[in-house]
Amino acid sequence: MDKPALKTDVSEILDGLFEETVAVSLDVWKFAELGLEEEKSARAHARFLADKGFRVTEGAGGLRTALIAEWGHGKPVIGFLGEYDALPGLSQAVSTEQSPLVQGGPGHGCGHNLLGAGAVAAAVALKEYLAKRGGEGTVRYYGCPAEETLIGKVFMATDGVFSDLDAAITWHPGDINTVAMGSSNAVNSARFVFHGRTAHAAGDPHNGRSALDAVELMNVGANYLREHVIPDARIHYVITDGGGQPNVVPARAEVWYYVRAPRRNQVEEVYARLLDVAKGAALMTGTAFDVVFLSGCYDVLPNETLGQAAMAWLRQVGAPAFDERDMEFARKIAATVEPRQKEQYLERVNAPQELYEQVMNTTVVEPLDKGKVLPASTDVGDVSWITPTLQVYTACWPIGVPGHSWQVTACSGHPLGQKGMLVASKVMALTAVDLVEKPELLAQAREEFVRRTKGREYKSPLPEGLAAPVSPLR
Numbered sequence: 064m065d066k067p068a069l070k071t072d073v074s075e076i077l078d079g080l081f082e083e084t085v086a087v088s089l090d091v092w093k094f095a096e097l098g099l100e101e102e103k104s105a106r107a108h109a110r111f112l113a114d115k116g117f118r119v120t121e122g123a124g125g126l127r128t129a130l131i132a133e134w135g136h137g138k139p140v141i142g143f144l145g146e147y148d149a150l151p152g153l154s155q156a157v158s159t160e161q162s163p164l165v166q167g168g169p170g171h172g173c174g175h176n177l178l179g180a181g182a183v184a185a186a187v188a189l190k191e192y193l194a195k196r197g198g199e200g201t202v203r204y205y206g207c208p209a210e211e212t213l214i215g216k217v218f219m220a221t222d223g224v225f226s227d228l229d230a231a232i233t234w235h236p237g238d239i240n241t242v243a244m245g246s247s248n249a250v251n252s253a254r255f256v257f258h259g260r261t262a263h264a265a266g267d268p269h270n271g272r273s274a275l276d277a278v279e280l281m282n283v284g285a286n287y288l289r290e291h292v293i294p295d296a297r298i299h300y301v302i303t304d305g306g307g308q309p310n311v312v313p314a315r316a317e318v319w320y321y322v323r324a325p326r327r328n329q330v331e332e333v334y335a336r337l338l339d340v341a342k343g344a345a346l347m348t349g350t351a352f353d354v355v356f357l358s359g360c361y362d363v364l365p366n367e368t369l370g371q372a373a374m375a376w377l378r379q380v381g382a383p384a385f386d387e388r389d390m391e392f393a394r395k396i397a398a399t400v401e402p403r404q405k406e407q408y409l410e411r412v413n414a415p416q417e418l419y420e421q422v423m424n425t426t427v428v429e430p431l432d433k434g435k436v437l438p439a440s441t442d443v444g445d446v447s448w449i450t451p452t453l454q455v456y457t458a459c460w461p462i463g464v465p466g467h468s469w470q471v472t473a474c475s476g477h478p479l480g481q482k483g484m485l486v487a488s489k490v491m492a493l494t495a496v497d498l499v500e501k502p503e504l505l506a507q508a509r510e511e512f513v514r515r516t517k518g519r520e521y522k523s524p525l526p527e528g529l530a531a532p533v534s535p536l537r
């Protein structure tokens with residue numbers, strides 16, 4: 064059997080699937096469904112996979128819009144992770160000027176329409192490869208809902224659906240062609256609901272116990288706490304209920320917190336102290352409180368073995384092939400962002416000089432995040448503590464365009480994003496073929512995983528018995 068020729072096939076298979084993949088990415092882009100409401104998007108993925116001979120099951124982790132598609136049998140078991148949730152308020156036409164399709168509506172401002180479709184295509188390509196090659200091997204695709212609110216993979220992980228994987232592979236659309244070698248912040252997300260007693264705010268305030276006072280004092284306490292936690296921790300909150308009107312002492316008030324830190328155990332330490340702050344606020348104000356734990360996730364555990372294998376393929380596949388029309392669109396989008404913003408971003412990530420001059424990244428960049436912790440969080444973290452996990456990045460929008468923006472929504476519905484997606488699919492599928500063909504590579508990735516986890520088992524960050532939410536968190 065001529066294996067190198069078969070690998071070329073993987074690239075050709077993905078070229079052949081490109082039109083279909085783009086169609087799925089565009090459908091999902093148009094549906095623009097928020098996390099936990101991605102019914103049409105999940106169905107589009109399920110249909111694509113069922114058509115290609117995958118067995119599809121729905122509802123993993125108690126999530127209506129989660130799906131798992133499987134093909135083949137035996138070892139190794141390679142899982143591709145996809146997402147399809149949109150973001151509120153980022154509706155936007157495929158245009159270089161800000162113009163929402165639906166005023167205030169959701170849009171794919173993080174490119175998850177590309178992420179999902181690209182991961183599906185990679186899974187299908189690996190299946191086609193294995194079908195031709197014969198022998199053992201299982202391909203799995205995980206449709207993971209509600210990444211933006213850090214729900215999907217955490218509840219799915221708690222359900223144990225990743226535990227028999229030999230490796231997990233995913234990507235994220237971005238502005239640079241590279242591979243992730245770094246980590247990200249772990250997080251807890253919880254609402255604190257304070258209960259007091261109403262009273263006339265002028266007539267008999269002495270009879271009232273203000274839940275809003277408790278929220279405010281909790282926030283004051285949290286702001287004093289900042290200086291006495293590790294400097295890398297991030298504590299942020301929004302008041303989601305501050306009472307009705309000023310002449311009523313509020314009996315109910317609510318504040319929503321995120322606590323982030325580079326390591327899961329650090330999040331747990333800071334979070335425990337925040338609970339004490341909430342207790343103090345309740346004691347001071349004569350109120351009571353409930354904690355509504357929404358979700359939590361792990362930091363990403365990098366796997367350099369997988370990262371290097373994918374980098375080798377990325378160098379071979381090369382940057383996306385943008386044409387002059389794509390570049391014209393990219394230049395106009397880039398012009399909507401302050402030049403200073405791009406520079407600051409490139410300085411922060413310590414980018415090579417060539418990136419300052421490029422509009423779209425047309426080269427392959429050596430990983431920039433080795434040994435670093437991304438301040439944001441992703442539920443890919445949970446999977447990465449269960450099995451060796453790879454994340455690829457490709458250029459889908461101009462360098463320096465901020466994430467979660469209308470510009471990203473525009474590019475995610477444009478050939479710019481689609482061409483970036485194709486490169487990601489190829490790198491993911493080719494790396495997966497490596498893992499199937501070279502058991503020693505898989506063993507090395509596993510060894511690194513064991514070394515980094517120090518043999519610690521994944522323990523869900525969710526309180527025991529917590530049911531998956533059924534509607535979007537707002």
Ligand SMILES: [Zn+2]
Pocket residue numbers: 173174175210235
């Ligand atoms: Zn994202």
